[in-house]
Amino acid sequence: MNVCQMNEIQVILAKYKVSKQVKSNEEALNEIEIKTGFKLPEDYKNFLLNYKGFENLIGEEYVNLWDLNELVDQNEEYQIIENLSATIGIGSNGAGELIALEEMSDGKIRVVLTPLVDLSEESHIHIGDSFTDFLQRLDKGQEWFSELKI
Numbered sequence: 001m002n003v004c005q006m007n008e009i010q011v012i013l014a015k016y017k018v019s020k021q022v023k024s025n026e027e028a029l030n031e032i033e034i035k036t037g038f039k040l041p042e043d044y045k046n047f048l049l050n051y052k053g054f055e056n057l058i059g060e061e062y063v064n065l066w067d068l069n070e071l072v073d074q075n076e077e078y079q080i081i082e083n084l085s086a087t088i089g090i091g092s093n094g095a096g097e098l099i100a101l102e103e104m105s106d107g108k109i110r111v112v113l114t115p116l117v118d119l120s121e122e123s124h125i126h127i128g129d130s131f132t133d134f135l136q137r138l139d140k141g142q143e144w145f146s147e148l149k150i
Contacts, residue, residue, distance in 0.1 A: 009043060012135045013051055016058055021068075024049040028068055035072055036081050038088040041109045044101065044131040053091075058138040063099070065091040083119040090131075092116070093144060100124075101131070113144055 029048055033040060040048070053067030066074050071090070075081050080089040080098065090111075091099040097113045102124060104110060111128030114120075127144065128134025 009047065009132055009135060012058070012139045013047075013054075015139070016054070016056060018054045019052040021050055021052055025068060032068070032071055036075060036088055038081070038101070038103070040088070041101065041131060044090065047131065055094075058135065059141045061138055061142075061144055062094045063091060063138065064094055065099070078116060078119075080119060084114075084121065087112070087114075087121075087124075097144070099127075099134075 111134040
């Protein structure tokens with residue numbers, strides 16, 4: 001992650017008053033990657049190490065981003081890893097959809113929204129090219145389902 005991306009995330013998170021972590025916990029972060037088998041992207045790792053979970057609006061959309069300490073439990077509770085091998089949940093929209101990171105076949109990570117009742121890749125809606133892009137889109141007012149063709 002470059003300095004510009006890091007600064008953009010910090011500006012967006014400060015705008016929405018996301019609480020900072022008192023102490024960063026790299027050991028817990030490493031345990032998450034080992035336990036889930038999912039290599040987290042740098043911009044999202046930075047978020048987990050420096051910020052607490054978040055539950056409020058970003059732009060027009062409600063966002064619940066899970067805290068570092070609840071990430072594994074939430075993924076296990078919702079059976080995300082066992083149902084979606086290339087996906088790790090990072091939060092929800094409070095309306096029955098999971099916000100997740102999905103590893104694509106080319107190794108790139110994208111952010112998706114998917115129904116918690118139907119954990120299948122076919123249900124994924126692309127909502128960001130990266131964690132940073134996801135936050136930027138929301139901050140600019142993009143709505144969850146604006147890319148769907150009706």
